[in-house]
Amino acid sequence: MVSLEKRTPRVAYFCMEFGLHEELAIYSGGLGILAGDHLKSAADLRFPLVGIGLLWRQGYTMQLIGSDGKPYDVFPTYAYDFLKDTGVKIRLDIRGQETWCRVWMVDKYGNAPLYLLDPNVPENTEREKWINFKLYGGNDEARVAQEMVLGIGGVRALRALGMEIDVYHFNEGHAVFAGIELIRENMSRGLDFEQAWRKAREQIVFTTHTPVPAGNECHEHSLLQYMGAYNGLDYEQMKRLGGDPFSMTVAGLRLARVANAVAELHGHTARRMWSDVEGAAPIIHITNGVHRYTWQDEGIRKAWESGADLWAEHQRAKRELVREIGMRTSVWLDPDKLLIGFARRAAPYKRSDLVFGKPEVIEPLLTSGKLQLVFSGKAHPQDEKGKEIISNLVAACRRYPNSVVFLENYDMKLGRLLTRGCDMWLNNPRRPQEASGTSGMKAAMNGVLNLSVLDGWWPEGCRHGVNGWQFADGYEGPDQDQHDMECLYRVLVEEVIPTYYSSREKWQEMMRSSIEMAQYQFSTERMVKEYYQRLYC
Numbered sequence: 001m002v003s004l005e006k007r008t009p010r011v012a013y014f015c016m017e018f019g020l021h022e023e024l025a026i027y028s029g030g031l032g033i034l035a036g037d038h039l040k041s042a043a044d045l046r047f048p049l050v051g052i053g054l055l056w057r058q059g060y061t062m063q064l065i066g067s068d069g070k071p072y073d074v075f076p077t078y079a080y081d082f083l084k085d086t087g088v089k090i091r092l093d094i095r096g097q098e099t100w101c102r103v104w105m106v107d108k109y110g111n112a113p114l115y116l117l118d119p120n121v122p123e124n125t126e127r128e129k130w131i132n133f134k135l136y137g138g139n140d141e142a143r144v145a146q147e148m149v150l151g152i153g154g155v156r157a158l159r160a161l162g163m164e165i166d167v168y169h170f171n172e173g174h175a176v177f178a179g180i181e182l183i184r185e186n187m188s189r190g191l192d193f194e195q196a197w198r199k200a201r202e203q204i205v206f207t208t209h210t211p212v213p214a215g216n217e218c219h220e221h222s223l224l225q226y227m228g229a230y231n232g233l234d235y236e237q238m239k240r241l242g243g244d245p246f247s248m249t250v251a252g253l254r255l256a257r258v259a260n261a262v263a264e265l266h267g268h269t270a271r272r273m274w275s276d277v278e279g280a281a282p283i284i285h286i287t288n289g290v291h292r293y294t295w296q297d298e299g300i301r302k303a304w305e306s307g308a309d310l311w312a313e314h315q316r317a318k319r320e321l322v323r324e325i326g327m328r329t330s331v332w333l334d335p336d337k338l339l340i341g342f343a344r345r346a347a348p349y350k351r352s353d354l355v356f357g358k359p360e361v362i363e364p365l366l367t368s369g370k371l372q373l374v375f376s377g378k379a380h381p382q383d384e385k386g387k388e389i390i391s392n393l394v395a396a397c398r399r400y401p402n403s404v405v406f407l408e409n410y411d412m413k414l415g416r417l418l419t420r421g422c423d424m425w426l427n428n429p430r431r432p433q434e435a436s437g438t439s440g441m442k443a444a445m446n447g448v449l450n451l452s453v454l455d456g457w458w459p460e461g462c463r464h465g466v467n468g469w470q471f472a473d474g475y476e477g478p479d480q481d482q483h484d485m486e487c488l489y490r491v492l493v494e495e496v497i498p499t500y501y502s503s504r505e506k507w508q509e510m511m512r513s514s515i516e517m518a519q520y521q522f523s524t525e526r527m528v529k530e531y532y533q534r535l536y537c
């Protein structure tokens with residue numbers, strides 16, 4: 001437990017997206033699901049934390065596969081009847097235009113209260129009503145407007161709701177305008193910029209998730225100024241926070257008293273990446289986790305706890321997945337054959353199609369029926385490379401129609417089915433570009449064995465041949481793709497397949513070790529406690 005000598009800090013957790021449930025389409029992927037799981041564990045632990053987010057009218061893409069085998073994006077407009085109206089409306093100025101936001105609240109998923117800002121109100125002009133239209137959609141201008149609603153609007157919502165906050169947690173750089181708002185508040189009470197910044201800093205913590213330099217969002221100062229994101233500050237002051245162009249991550253590091261990376265290896269990467277940022281907060285690492293009661297199958301949990309027949313429960317979860325796949329795709333996989341799952345955002349560094357690299361190795365395994373593969377994932381709607389990756393996966397399904405399937409529109413429901421019902425979970429990003437990854441933790445908790453390169457969280461969990469397998473030994477050299485592919489095949493052919501078909505006892509022993517490894521160490525219960533002990537305290 002957190003030491004109670006000091007009052008447990010009251011935390012406001014800011015994030016662009018929250019993945020609480022598939023029916024509330026305000027998330028895109030890993031970042032949002034981490035945020036949703038964070039709120040659920042905070043509630044389980046009765047910690048005084050609230051979430052601040054945006055109500056996305058059209059969510060992220062609903063991505064479907066056309067008959068030409070290519071992904072298409074659909075954006076339904078959502079209406080929810082279960083959001084609670086707090087009665088609070090806040091105002092901020094965007095492009096000099098008065099902009100109002102309603103504040104909704106949702107807590108129906110056993111989560112700490114989540115407050116969602118919504119500019120779709122009658123007081124606003126059409127342009128302002130549509131600020132929160134598509135999550136990660138639109139141009140830079142749209143993004144800055146959204147980030148102003150989240151940051152500036154978020155702080156004002158907390159004030160209007162009458163909430164006392166000790167710690168402002170910016171989960172990723174999207175929320176840094178909240179720091180500018182805190183500085184502005186302090187200055188309006190008579191402090192100069194330096195004092196106001198120092199005071200704000202005592203209350204801010206920041207989590208970085210992006211080990212790829214290009215993934216760190218930057219904005220031109222002229223745009224920020226035009227939008228009103230300066231919020232009373234001047235160019236010199238803004239430049240001291242975020243540089244020129246204005247880097248949201250650099251600003252996060254300079255606005256926070258302490259920052260964190262999301263796995264041990266990511267900690268090393270992030271400290272190296274940001275070592276030359278003057279005045280940056282120290283970067284510690286707190287490894288991600290997942291919310292056990294959301295992601296662990298109840299039957300599997302009970303079987304594991306009581307020592308009952310884990311295999312029977314696993315096969316039940318696998319048959320549920322096989323049925324869902326059959327209903328969706330008309331491909332009926334064999335529940336008695338090895339099934340490997342891979343579901344991820346289609347980004348080149350994640351190498352979704354690495355396993356198909358050498359047809360002479362993979363084809364006999366697929367056509368003989370020894371190996372079955374299920375894929376899922378979305379590409380960002382504006383990412384043509386990502387869409388090509390999806391098309392390649394769909395093409396592989398057509399080459400191997402009985403043993404490879406692709407499930408369109410990856411969401412939390414599919415995430416649950418897949419990380420419970422596969423036998424094995426494959427993960428092969430280019431190390432060290434995966435900050436953490438969490439789907440493998442969900443899999444591990446269900447006894448779905450990980451087969452992964454040593455990136456993200458896996459170096460902390462992996463005991464090769466005991467609770468899963470690693471391949472490539474942490475290689476980061478030239479020909480990384482070729483090297484990693486050869487290593488993947490070697491482990492697959494020499495270790496995984498023989499164990500599955502010839503040493504079922506050992507496989508089941510490994511499943512137990514996997515659950516034991518994951519269920520606390522990679523839970524958000526452990527993670528949220530660590531945030532309180534090391535970041536919020």
Ligand SMILES: *Cc1c(COP(=O)(O)O)cnc(C)c1O
Nearest residue numbers: 029030411412415437438439440
């Ligand atoms: C868990 C989950 C993710 C994040 O998993 P990664 O391993 O980080 O890719 C993304 N999307 C969905 C739907 C999930 O359930």
